[in-house]
Amino acid sequence: MTSDFEAQLRAVSLRVTQPRLAVLAALHENPHIDTNAVIELVRDAHPGVSHQAIYDVLGALTDAGLVRRIQPAGATARYESRVGDNHHHVVCRSCGAIADVDCVVGDAPCLTASDAHGYVVEEAEVVFWGTCPDCAAKSKAPVFRQLGRK
Numbered sequence: 102m103t104s105d106f107e108a109q110l111r112a113v114s115l116r117v118t119q120p121r122l123a124v125l126a127a128l129h130e131n132p133h134i135d136t137n138a139v140i141e142l143v144r145d146a147h148p149g150v151s152h153q154a155i156y157d158v159l160g161a162l163t164d165a166g167l168v169r170r171i172q173p174a175g176a177t178a179r180y181e182s183r184v185g186d187n188h189h190h191v192v193c194r195s196c197g198a199i200a201d202v203d204c205v206v207g208d209a210p211c212l213t214a215s216d217a218h219g220y221v222v223e224e225a226e227v228v229f230w231g232t233c234p235d236c237a238a239k240s241k242a243p244v245f246r247q248l249g250r251k
């Protein structure tokens with residue numbers, strides 16, 4: 102896996118460094134995590150890497166297109182290494198969990214504007230909002246759960 106990440110960095114002319122490899126690996130294993138979670142994971146494996154270095158790496162990887170930054174309204178920014186396939190996200194309103202939704206159409210933009218006002222449309226950002234299975238299960242049987250605990 103490591104050599105894949107090295108190849109990704111080289112493909113966008115970024116120098117291969119331990120922090121960059123560590124951030125790519127963390128995001129590959131844990132998609133849609135926020136900055137704090139990235140810092141925790143990377144520093145677990147590489148305690149010598151500073152917070153600032155990880156911020157810088159996230160910025161550089163995002164600018165280079167190796168990492169995608171997603172920021173659902175009202176949520177903290179999350180990062181993922183699955184890029185370039187125009188996939189969408191479904192977000193839980195209660196706990197903020199995020200899952201990938203493959204684009205049905207495949208190519209951007211996956212929606213056709215009813216009136217684009219003459220603009221050349223390149224992308225449509227789609228976020229599905231709802232309740233994740235965990236939160237749905239919790240909200241369905243609150244009374245039962247309380248009784249069951251006693």
Ligand SMILES: [Zn+2]
Pocket residue numbers: 193194195196197198232233234235236237
């Ligand atoms: Zn949830």
Ligand SMILES: [Zn+2]
Pocket residue numbers: 132133181183188189190200201
């Ligand atoms: Zn995703």
